[in-house]
């Protein structure tokens with residue numbers, strides 16, 4: 048797909064009104080832009096990011112994705128993530144649920160751990176496909192480093208707006224501690240079935256970690272508009288990343304930051320006959336970080352927590368346990384019934 052001229056996203060369907068945030072202004076500490084990002088992070092939880100400076104790295108990641116997807120399935124399966132709740136490695140299509148009924152997903156993806164990339168060639172969590180190994184230094188590591196820089200910058204901005212001491216969020220994502228941060232390449236095969244409840248390629252979910260940066264070329268991503276039943280497409284804009292808040296920031300901030308439900312359905316209009324690719328970076332807290340609202344470090348968060356039902360934002364889990372549980376109960380091999388779907392849920396039930 049990279050390099051191809053793509054059929055346009057249809058101009059006659061409603062799309063989600065994501066704010067466009069200029070990363071170069073955020074870096075300069077531009078107050079107006081920081082306030083716009085705060086609005087996006089607290090109201091919809093999704094925004095476009097322009098001037099992120101990672102176009103070349105993202106293009107190379109699309110290439111790694113395509114090279115890896117072309118490997119024979121038997122070879123890819125040697126790097127499967129397994130059923131214990133581990134994230135890193137390969138996920139074959141049809142192995143996770145997209146809904147409570149246990150309908151199979153239709154995407155394949157692989158995840159490369161931030162810890163493995165940064166420590167390369169020493170494996171911290173696991174080993175990867177030859178296509179990843181040969182590209183680790185030239186393509187994956189530069190993408191990982193730039194994505195970390197962006198997410199840490201965005202987190203430090205949010206940290207300050209939340210009234211947290213400097214480093215309160217970023218230290219919980221320390222690169223020195225093991226954690227679940229990862230780069231992901233996703234492929235969705237074209238499908239002929241119409242859009243309906245059961246045709247999600249990736250079911251409605253909130254992201255498990257703190258911040259996600261998403262790069263895609265074709266439509267298909269949809270967000271559930273807050274306070275409504277309406278799913279709207281997020282139109283991909285060339286050169287713009289899509290950023291979103293994940294569950295762990297919602298918990299740390301006692302719900303001030305919004306981790307919004309989203310899903311992936313077949314691309315709209317003429318795009319539906321094409322393979323769809325996404326390149327994603329997930330920044331997640333270190334495994335050992337307790338997942339609860341940071342009430343002792345911010346008056347704003349303490350106030351938000353005091354208005355919520357007692358204990359709502361004290362999960363009783365570490366960030367590692369949270370992510371692992373959610374992955375484990377998404378997997379159809381671990382499914383016993385609708386209760387497995389409920390066991391894989393995150394903050395979506397905590398928000399209105």
Ligand SMILES: O=C(O)CCC(=O)C(=O)O
Nearest residue numbers: 233254263268311325327
């Ligand atoms: O492919 C996309 O556009 C979104 C993927 C996504 O939501 C995820 O991997 O968590």
Ligand SMILES: [Fe+2]
Nearest residue numbers: 252253254309
């Ligand atoms: Fe997601």
